[in-house]
Amino acid sequence: MKAVTDRPIRWGVLATGGIAASFTEDLLGVEGAEVVAVASRAEGPARAFADRFGIPRAYGTWQELAADRDVDVVYVATPHAYHHRAATLLLEGGRSVLCEKPFTLNAGQTADLVATARTHDLFLMEAMWTYLDPTIRRITALVADGAIGEVQSVHADFGFTAAHDPTHRLWDPALGGGALLDLGVYPVSFAQLLLGEPESVHAWAKLSPEGVDANTGIVLGHANGATALLACSLTAQSGQRATVQGSAGRIEIDRDFFHPDGFVLHRDGREPEEYRAAPRVGHGYGLEAAEVGRCLRDGLTESPLVPLDGSLAVMRTLDAVRDRIGVRYPGE
Structure with a gap:
């Protein structure tokens, strides 16, 4: 290119x-x-x-x-x-x-x-x-540096209440509706950013009359013994929080973990350390455009920060969740 x-x-x-x-x-x-x-x-x-x-x-x-x-x-x-x-x-x-x-x-x-x-x-x-957010990148750097020891578990949830309307894209199977693809992709992507692709996938969901997931819980298991406990919902207003638990501490994101304003680092035997993000410019989508521009100027065909194999791994997990909860889209 x-x-x-x-x-x-x-x-x-x-x-x-x-x-x-x-x-x-x-x-x-x-x-x-x-x-x-x-x-x-x-x-x-x-x-x-x-x-x-x-x-x-x-x-x-x-x-x-x-x-x-x-x-x-x-x-x-x-x-x-x-x-x-x-x-x-x-x-x-x-x-x-x-x-x-x-x-x-x-x-x-x-x-x-x-x-x-x-x-x-x-x-x-x-x-x-999320993968380009400076605060998330700070968290991944701290984890990589061993700030909380070896990651043992990731918890994350994303949910809001959406009025049931079969004509709206959120509830329409023909448009890929349901909580999982619209909201669940965030906690799954966050967990896999820190833990990689899981070895096992378990899930349960309440399905809508149209056959898409309205309220979904997910448990991911990894070969090293780590787990991820994730949730997404169109029927509950969640805290949209995330916690990364390690053998020597934890990181807590209080709100909007997919583009957070900050987080708190708890290291064993030390006072909590609070990190605050710089004010966000616009809606935050400029990060994506800037990364695309950087890659095109360098002649790259994919971003090292949002690699294609990583996105493909997330889709495999989402497929496995849908298999467990019984959601199929037209044509599949």
């Missing part, structure tokens, strides 16, 4: 919903980046989005964006069920891709995307901002 070194990184945005708008707001403030095109499945929403953010080109089809040779990389912000199709179209058109989490509906689709990106020598990354 040829490095982009002599000009700004030219971005396209695929989809025009709330997450696309938030990402674009942040992207406009990233040094060395410019948004040059947006696409939707109809020209009207694409044009309205382009007018809102001062984007020069608006397309009413995904194919037109994929064919735009003046676009270096595209941010994919569609519902989960369309990630594979959209990202494949873009990669085959010669565009690098930053794809919203979860990467796809299942590990098979993710493996296919990774293979397509590697075949075309293009950059591909899952938009997992």
Whole structure:
């Protein structure tokens, strides 16, 4: 892949919903980046989005964006069920891709995307901002340095109450609905960042009438004896906390563990140490855009901070959870 070194990184945005708008707001403030095109499945929403953010080109089809040779990389912000199709179209058109989490509906689709990106020598990354968050990186560095000894257990939960509406994407199997893919991907990704891919997966869930998971508990077991106790829910407002327990201490994140404002380090025999994050810029999505830009300028086809094999490992775990709780999506 040829490095982009002599000009700004030219971005396209695929989809025009709330997450696309938030990402674009942040992207406009990233040094060395410019948004040059947006696409939707109809020209009207694409044009309205382009007018809102001062984007020069608006397309009413995904194919037109994929064919735009003046676009270096595209941010994919569609519902989960369309990630594979959209990202494949873009990669085959010669565009690098930053794809919203979860990467796809299942590990098979993710493996296919990774293979397509590697075949075309293009950059591909899952938009997992947690892995790029400076506070999370500080935590992983402390763990790697042995600040709490050997990690024995990771606890994390992410839940909120969502009104049951079969037409909403959160409850629609055809759109990859359920708590697991929308929320559970965060605690699973956090646990695997610290412990790697598990050896065993156990799970239980309350399913909605549509057949997606509404309230899910997960236990992961690792070869070294470590465990992860995780939860996600569309029916309970959780604390969104995380704890990393080690043989010589623990790390506690009190709120929003996936992009925390700080944490407390407890080392055995010492006073607690509180770490506070620097004020977040925008919504926090600029971290993703900056990492993509850094990689494209270095001629990399994947990020060392959000590696493709790591995203694929998370998808395998999510597949295993769905197998245990009996959730299937149309076409699987």
